[in-house]
Amino acid sequence: MASAASGEDLSIVRPDSDFFGAVEAKSGEPVSACYQCRKCTNGCPLAFAMDVMPNQVMRMIQLGLREEVLQSHTIWICASCQTCTTRCPNDIDIAHVMDTLRQLSMELGVEVAEPNVVKFHKAFLDSLRRHGRVFELGMVGRYKLATMDLFSDAALAWEMLKRGKLKFLPAGIQGKREVRAMFDRS
Amino acid sequence: MEVSYYPGCSLHGMAAEYDQSIRAVCQSLRIRLEELDDWNCCGASSAHFMDDQLAIRLSARNLAIADRRGRDLLVPCAACFQRLKHADKELKHDAARWDAEGYQGRMAIYHVNDFFERPEVMDLVRKNVRRPLTGLAGVPYYGCLSQRPPKVTDAPHPEWPTAMDELMETIGVEVRRWSYKTDCCGASLTLTRPGLVRKLSGDLFEAAAEAGAECLVTDCPLCQSNLDAQQASIEAERGVQFGMPVFYITELMALALGCDHPDRWWRKHFVDPRPLLESKGLL
Structure with a gap:
């Protein structure tokens, strides 16, 4: 683990405080309602191939980790099978949030992982x-x-x-x- | 009975045998299919991946055509079905946004299984079975988009659908139980991430074989063409032989109803179903 005291590089997370609101507004989905039950990840047939788990994507949106989310492989590997959407206890259409993230990554010109x-x-x-x-x-x-x-x-x-x-x-x-x-x- | 029919692009191409077998079954049950005039592609997964509004507008044009006809609408492709159901709900929810103020949307939108599973239609099927497919053991494979998400599809049992099970039983197919009825085969990644697709689809074949099935039965053209065309490369990768035909439910219905020339469909399959059907005395 790097530390500032030792003079090594410190990984700095720069949250984007607008990202959460932008995703909720564009998708119309209540991402804030996610309480990390992980049913989405547990039922995801492609979780084995993802770099960020679907429940982590939801949390990262809440935290404003824009780059991490938009540069992930996950948003492109999602096959839109709708299992997460069907099972979410908070009625978040997670597959639709994935659509929104794909669209945002293209609109913002982020380097696409897939x-x-x-x-x-x-x-x-x-x-x-x-x-x-x-x-x-x-x-x-x-x-x-x-x-x-x-x-x-x-x-x-x-x-x-x-x-x-x-x-x-x-x-x-x-x-x-x-x-x-x-x-x-x- | 008359019904509007939206085949979608797959049924005019890759899944021609699905289209032809649906027409054959409907003809023998005296159900008249009227293909929507000048329908356009619904955009399938690609439109909603890239642009939510485009996805709805593409489906809205087809719905407007169907709405003018006023008859119930049969949509055999699971992806098209889900997109049209989604747009139907959007248009009813906010007609002004989609320039769809005149849209009534009183027609029911059916996928193949729920269309044939209705009691009056199931009765027709039962009465018209000429040759039950006795001895043929299969697993019903529904895939994703005819079922999920239920708030769009209105599927009554999205995690454990039974409509195709009942249809299979009605035509004499022995339904084997398995836990993968609605697990994704990965078809939307066929060209882009084929290795992932071989994993998902291969697991389905292994589970079907374990369940004692000799064939998979589906009503999704994306699943069928993916599972059928990829089976050989999955076998090579895993070093196993499945030799498991993937049928459209309507192909088997047509066979049981005694429709003409089902052999024209068998030739379109990658995994030739003729040896299996011959071994059961069904050809």
Whole structure:
């Protein structure tokens, strides 16, 4: 343990007193109600792969540890299975708080711990914006280009094509413009 | 009976056999499905990951189309179902914010299991079973989004759903008990963190095998395509053979109801279900 007296580096925690309020306001979720029962973490199927446990995320928000939360892998590894939300005794939609944290990390330009997850969702939404529906083959291709990992799932994609599970051409909708307008408003 | 139908993107692509088997089952039960005109993608997980408002607007357009029709709405994809239910509640709660003042939302929104499980429909299924799937042992796998969170899905028993168990029993499938009905398979991380998905999905196969199941039965296209397509790499990683087909509940219903040409669906599976069905005298 470092100590100031010995002249070594002292880890300094700099809480952001606005962060807690910002998360509650943006999410509309009562994060302040969390009393650390840990049901969220106990039921989380991906806790084994997380660097910060879901109950710790709630506590860190309360404490204003903005960087620690927004730079965590946890907020991107969360698969949105909604188990935590279902079981929270204080009715905090924890999975929705995770959505809010992902959005904040992008808005604030924080370095994202799992960049591929962002690239995937961007590829998905890009396909949706273009066609009004998701064109699976095009979406996966776009994601593969974005990650420069062109071949890891190529065999699987070929097997899907053979089985007629991927279409070669996108099926656009007439309401494409309406859909694009929704993106422009956001 | 007539019902509006929102297939969603998966059922027009990866999960075509789910779409086709739903249509076959409904035809044989004389339920008329009317696909929503010019529906758009609901945004699935990606929209709410990135932008809450976009997620609601995308679903709101589909709900407005369904609302004009006025019929109940069947949404077979668990992710679409959850997004549409979520938006339905938002529009009713704050119509002005979403420019949805005209939205009535009187239609019920059903997922596949709760649609077929209703007593009058279950009766129809029971009366029309031509070939019970006797001898086939399976576990019901509901996954996440048709159930959770219950304040959105209105699922009566989100931790221990039984609708698909009952459907399976009605068509003669032997339902094996297991504790993983609603555990996440990780499908949303398939492309981004495949190692984590193999862990979650592999644990499901091991538990299903331990329960004495010969197949998994699901009503989520994301779960089905994930579990089916990843099974070989999970087997290679763990050094075990599961050889466990992953069926859509509607494929098995179609088989039991004697619908035409279920073989066109079996060819789409990664784990070929034909040897299992043949061994039970069901092909």
